[in-house]
Amino acid sequence: MTTHAGAVHAHEAPKGFIRKYIFSLDHKVIGKQYICLALFSAFVGMFLSVLMRLRLADPTIKLPFFPEGILPEQYLALVTMHGTIMVFMVLTTAPQSGFGNYFLPIQIGAADMAFPVLNMLSFWTTFLSMVVLMAAFFVTGGAPLGGWTAYTPLSALGEITGPGQGLGMTLWVIAIAIFCGASLMGAINFIATTLDLRARGLSLMRMPLTVWSWFITAGISLLAFGVLLAAGILLLLDRTAATSFFIPGNLVLTDKVIPHKGGSPILWQHLFWFFGHPEVYIAILPGMGVTSHVLSTFSRKPVFGYRAMVFALSSIAFLGFIVWGHHMFVSGMSPYVGLAFSVLTMTIGVPSAIKTFNWLGTLWGGEIRFTTPMLFALGFVSLFVSGGLSGLFLAQTSIDQYLHDTYFVVAHFHLIMGVAAIFGMFTATYFWFPKMFGRMMSESLGKLHFWLSFVGVYAIFMPMHFIGLAGHPRRYADGSGAAFLASMDPVHMFMSVAAFITIAAQFIFLFNLVWSIWKGKKADINPWQATTLEWSIPSPPPHDNFAGHEPTVYRGPYEFSVPGVADDFILQTTPPDKVVKC
Amino acid sequence: MPGAAVTDELELLNAGGGPPADRGGAGGDWREGPGAFGRERRMYLTGVSVALAAILMFFMALASSYIVRKGTGTDWQPIEMPRILWLNTAVLLASSITVEVARRKLAQVGVGEFRNWWAITTALGTLFLGGQFVAWRVLADQGLFLATNPSSSFFYVLTASHGAHLLIGLFALLYVAIRAGRPVWRRRAIAAEGVAIYWHFLDGLWVFLLLLLNIGR
Numbered sequence: 001m002t003t004h005a006g007a008v009h010a011h012e013a014p015k016g017f018i019r020k021y022i023f024s025l026d027h028k029v030i031g032k033q034y035i036c037l038a039l040f041s042a043f044v045g046m047f048l049s050v051l052m053r054l055r056l057a058d059p060t061i062k063l064p065f066f067p068e069g070i071l072p073e074q075y076l077a078l079v080t081m082h083g084t085i086m087v088f089m090v091l092t093t094a095p096q097s098g099f100g101n102y103f104l105p106i107q108i109g110a111a112d113m114a115f116p117v118l119n120m121l122s123f124w125t126t127f128l129s130m131v132v133l134m135a136a137f138f139v140t141g142g143a144p145l146g147g148w149t150a151y152t153p154l155s156a157l158g159e160i161t162g163p164g165q166g167l168g169m170t171l172w173v174i175a176i177a178i179f180c181g182a183s184l185m186g187a188i189n190f191i192a193t194t195l196d197l198r199a200r201g202l203s204l205m206r207m208p209l210t211v212w213s214w215f216i217t218a219g220i221s222l223l224a225f226g227v228l229l230a231a232g233i234l235l236l237l238d239r240t241a242a243t244s245f246f247i248p249g250n251l252v253l254t255d256k257v258i259p260h261k262g263g264s265p266i267l268w269q270h271l272f273w274f275f276g277h278p279e280v281y282i283a284i285l286p287g288m289g290v291t292s293h294v295l296s297t298f299s300r301k302p303v304f305g306y307r308a309m310v311f312a313l314s315s316i317a318f319l320g321f322i323v324w325g326h327h328m329f330v331s332g333m334s335p336y337v338g339l340a341f342s343v344l345t346m347t348i349g350v351p352s353a354i355k356t357f358n359w360l361g362t363l364w365g366g367e368i369r370f371t372t373p374m375l376f377a378l379g380f381v382s383l384f385v386s387g388g389l390s391g392l393f394l395a396q397t398s399i400d401q402y403l404h405d406t407y408f409v410v411a412h413f414h415l416i417m418g419v420a421a422i423f424g425m426f427t428a429t430y431f432w433f434p435k436m437f438g439r440m441m442s443e444s445l446g447k448l449h450f451w452l453s454f455v456g457v458y459a460i461f462m463p464m465h466f467i468g469l470a471g472h473p474r475r476y477a478d479g480s481g482a483a484f485l486a487s488m489d490p491v492h493m494f495m496s497v498a499a500f501i502t503i504a505a506q507f508i509f510l511f512n513l514v515w516s517i518w519k520g521k522k523a524d525i526n527p528w529q530a531t532t533l534e535w536s537i538p539s540p541p542p543h544d545n546f547a548g549h550e551p552t553v554y555r556g557p558y559e560f561s562v563p564g565v566a567d568d569f570i571l572q573t574t575p576p577d578k579v580v581k582c
Numbered sequence: 583m584p585g586a587a588v589t590d591e592l593e594l595l596n597a598g599g600g601p602p603a604d605r606g607g608a609g610g611d612w613r614e615g616p617g618a619f620g621r622e623r624r625m626y627l628t629g630v631s632v633a634l635a636a637i638l639m640f641f642m643a644l645a646s647s648y649i650v651r652k653g654t655g656t657d658w659q660p661i662e663m664p665r666i667l668w669l670n671t672a673v674l675l676a677s678s679i680t681v682e683v684a685r686r687k688l689a690q691v692g693v694g695e696f697r698n699w700w701a702i703t704t705a706l707g708t709l710f711l712g713g714q715f716v717a718w719r720v721l722a723d724q725g726l727f728l729a730t731n732p733s734s735s736f737f738y739v740l741t742a743s744h745g746a747h748l749l750i751g752l753f754a755l756l757y758v759a760i761r762a763g764r765p766v767w768r769r770r771a772i773a774a775e776g777v778a779i780y781w782h783f784l785d786g787l788w789v790f791l792l793l794l795l796n797i798g799r
Contacts, residue, residue: 114625184636191632196625222632226640234647237739242729245651262655262732267647274643 013543023124025116026543030123031102032436037123037130038094038425039510041085044134046503048082053496059478075477076145077164081137083148084172088179089130091421092279095286096221097122097186099428100214102436104190106534107211109199109551111544114192118185125182133175136168144169147475149276152246152268156238160253173236180229183221190218199533201553205310206572208532208557209303212310213289216317217282223321224278231271238263266331273324281320283417284384285313287424288355291380293557294427295359297530298374299366300568302558305358312351312358319348329400338397345395352388356381367561367568371528372446373431379454380423386458387416390465405475408468411461419457426453429513434527438539439520445512449505456502463491529569532557536573623772630776634783637747641787644743645794648736652798659731660799663792664720670713671792677706678785681755685778688771696774697762703781704755707748714745733799740791748784751777 014020024030054061055070055078062069070078101119105112113119136143142164146155150172159166194215198207207215234245242260246268249261296303303309325333325341359381368374390412394400403409426449433441467488472479479485479492526535533553537545551573559570566582652658684699718738721727726734754777762770 115629184633187636188629188632192625192628195628196621222636223639226636226638227643230640230643230647233743234644234739237728237735243735244655244657244729244732245647245735249656262651262657264650264654267650267654270650271643271647 023120025112025120027101027105027113027116027119028436028541030119031098031100033123034093034098034101034126035429037127038090038098041089041093041130042422043506043510045082045086045090046506048078048085050500050503052078052082053499056478056492057496059480070477072477073145073162073164074142076147076162076475077143077168079475080145080147080150080172081133081143084133084176086418087148087279087283088176089133091283091417092179092183093126094425095290095421095428096190096214096217096282097126099210099290099425099432100190100217100286101186103432103534104211104214105193105197106537106541106545107208107532108194108197108202109533109546109553110193110197111546113189114197115189119189122182122185122189125178125185129175129178129182132171132178136164136171136175139167139171141166141168144172149272150235150268151272152235152238152265153248153251153263156235156246156263156268157251157253157258158239160256170236170239173232173239177229177232177236180225180232183225184229187218187221187225190214191222194218199551199553202572205307206553206556208289209292209306209309209313210286210289210532212313213285216313217285220278220282220285220317220320224275224282227271228275231268231275234271235268266328269328269331270324273327274321276327277324278317278320280413280417281316283421284424285316287380287421287427288313288384290424290428290431291359291377292355292362293532294373294377294431295362295381296558296560297431297528298369298371298377299363300369300560301362301366302556302560303358304361304364305354306556306558308354309358312354315351316348319344319351323348326395326400329397330404335397342395342397346392349388349392352384356385371430372441372443372450373427373528375447375450375454376423376427376430379450380420380427382454383415383420383423383457386462387412387414387420390415402471403468405473406468407464407472407474410474411464411468414464415457415461419461423453426450426509431528432534433513433516433520434523435534435539435541437517437520438523439516439518440523440527441516441520442512445508449509449512452505452508453502456498456505459498460495460502463495467491526571529567531559531569531571533572536571619768622769623775626769626772626776627779630779634780637783638787641740641743641791644736644740645791648740648794648798651732651736655732657731659733661721661724661726661731661733661737663796663799664717666713666717666720667792670710670717671788673706673713674710674785674788677703677710678782680706681778681781685774688774693762693770697759700755700759700762700774704752704759707752707755707781711745711748711752714741717741737795740795744784744788744791747787751781751784754780 014024014026021029024033051063051066051070052075054063055075060069066074101113141159144150144155144164145162146165146169150169154161155165155169155173157165158169194207194211234243237243238245238247244260244263246265247258247260247263248265249263251258251260292303292309323341323345325337326345329338329341390408394403394409394412430441430446433439468474470484470488472485472488476485479489523539525537525539528535533551534541536551537547552575553572554574554576555570555572557572559572561568562570564581566580570579680699681703684696684703687699688696718741721734721737726737728735728738758770758773758777761767761773767773
């Protein structure tokens with residue numbers, strides 16, 4: 001491993017296919033690699049959810065890979081892998097490591113990340129983690145069935161607890177542990193790059209909100225993933241080395257006495273959720289950053305309350321570390337502890353509301369341009385509010401006693417993670433595609449994709465709140481065990497049909513994406529008339545971004561509609577004497 | 583629309599704008615100009631410090647687990663710390679002193695002295711790890727293995743985790759030692775400083791773990 005190829009001196013453009021496209025040190029290539037990984041994983045995850053919905057509709061249905069139908073325990077394996085793949089391989093990779101890797105260095109005027117070799121390693125380690133995770137499908141017993149949360153003691157006891165709980169579960173834990181290492185490497189890079197490689201003139205308060213969101217998200221990753229790694233190691237030891245960190249005494253499983261004593265299953269929950277709650281903020285913060293950025297650009301107005309937005313991002317990140325107990329309200333915790341977590345959880349509503357109102361303030365009185373990225377950014381605001389509001393219900397310990405483990409929770413986190421965060425990724429894709437590929441995506445296909453998706457996701461997840469309120473438990477392979485669930489079958493049918501249509505609509509996006517890379521209309525250097533540094537360099541950018549010299553930044557990132565200026569925007573890098581006045 | 587921003591912007595238009603005063607470096611490629619070394623140093627030291635925050639969280643998770651497990655289980659049997667741990671601690675503390683001396687010699691005297699003190703540090707670090715293995719043997723001779731009881735489990739997990747990070751530190755020390763032997767190495771001082779910071783962290787962490795295992799026992 002050589003260390004001379006630091007960002008501090010330009011590494012020359014690589015030659016040869018392997019160096020250029022496989023083991024590349026270029027942050028732009030690495031960003032695209034992460035996005036490809038996430039795209040692939042998203043379609044795998046969607047396929048798993050299709051299998052789940054079909055099984056729910058007809059428990060005897062025969063499907064590809066399941067010629068004899070899906071057993072209930074196999075359904076749980078689908079649930080587990082759907083959650084794990086979507087949360088880790090899609091939501092934790094693309095928004096941060098995908099788009100962040102590509103655009104953070106450019107938006108701060110750097111030639112590359114601080115540690116390009118570490119960057120390359122972080123991608124390939126993530127890739128390895130995905131391979132190990134997917135391998136769980138193919139080993140004897142198949143994939144694990146404890147949910148993406150892998151609660152102990154179920155996840156710690158091995159094969160005896162069900163198919164897939166042997167080698168499949170072990171591979172799952174190893175995959176997650178590898179992922180932790182990869183994420184930590186990425187976080188180090190993002191933080192060092194943002195703090196130390198900013199161009200002249202780019203003070204912290206002149207950074208675009210996208211950069212702020214990537215920077216703060218990296219801080220969250222840095223502090224959260226170490227805890228998950230520790231938990232994973234302890235779990236692995238319980239599974240393979242007969243330790244008793246999480247396995248309590250007096251367990252009897254199918255007449256077999258489990259020879260452990262004294263371990264604490266709750267300890268796993270605490271460790272997991274100490275990571276798990278910050279993890280969901282890792283998933284959403286980059287989406288918030290790109291939404292602020294895009295709403296400003298297509299309203300031709302500065303972001304309303306830039307400083308408050310930075311404050312809100314930081315507060316959400318900080319508060320995100322002290323609310324993990326709201327995932328454990330039914331675990332038997334002291335009501336006083338529950339009260340504390342409940343109040344703290346509700347306070348996150350404050351910075352979230354600040355952001356929401358500031359987005360509206362950004363739009364207010366603006367000259368709105370309804371491009372596809374703008375539509376998805378507006379969709380993000382809508383879905384963030386919808387998904388966030390149900391979180392306030394769940395934050396009440398009393399209500400959560402009833403709603404925990406029902407479809408109400410599933411609706412909440414899907415709206416906020418499975419849709420709002422995804423809309424953030426769509427916003428980023430449609431917005432930055434011209435810069436990445438030098439071509440425009442089709443606006444008509446984009447708008448079609450937006451409307452089908454936007455209506456579709458509301459059709460899927462709004463009714464889900466109601467079956468949750470009606471008491472429908474989650475992670476049930478079918479409703480035959482409880483008579484009252486039969487009355488909710490029509491709602492299930494409606495949601496599944498909506499889901500199939502919405503998933504089909506994603507293929508429009510996929511086609512648009514791939515087709516436009518080769519056949520899209522050629523893009524100008526700044527087709528959106530935006531202000532940040534990436535729009536001052538060619539599309540696609542040259543290998544070292546700024547052609548060998550460091551740009552100088554003269555102003556903040558959202559100088560739109562400045563009075564006295566001829567254009568309704570000023571690039572950050574335009575010298576003051578070059579600004580055309582009117 | 584926002585009054586303050588307009589005023590700022592007009593001021594910039596009038597006054598010629600420009601970067602805030604605290605950003606150093608000449609125009610053009612900062613990687614070559616004056617201040618490049620300082621900026622590079624800051625970049626690597628930020629990287630090391632940030633990595634230490636992550637490692638600290640990992641160990642705090644283990645420490646918390648230790649405290650919780652001790653409190654919740656009914657099977658806690660305190661184990662006696664092998665006496666050699668105190669010797670190992672002294673060795674590690676000494677190595678922290680020698681790595682600091684090495685780093686300062688590099689700045690003041692030159693590479694020769696630096697390499698000697700650096701080599702002593704590496705030797706002491708290796709001695710520490712050897713001593714840890716001996717401690718493990720002492721426990722094994724008493725019949726205390728990884729899964730024997732929770733107290734022994736944590737002893738092995740904590741010392742093994744710390745030892746693994748120390749092994750990485752040893753590789754770093756060796757890397758610097760080998761590279762420093764070559765005539766020209768622009769980043770020698772930065773590497774020495776970064777590795778030294780990491781080494782001091784591991785030393786402090788070890789003291790914390792020792793106290794945890796002894797007092798928490």
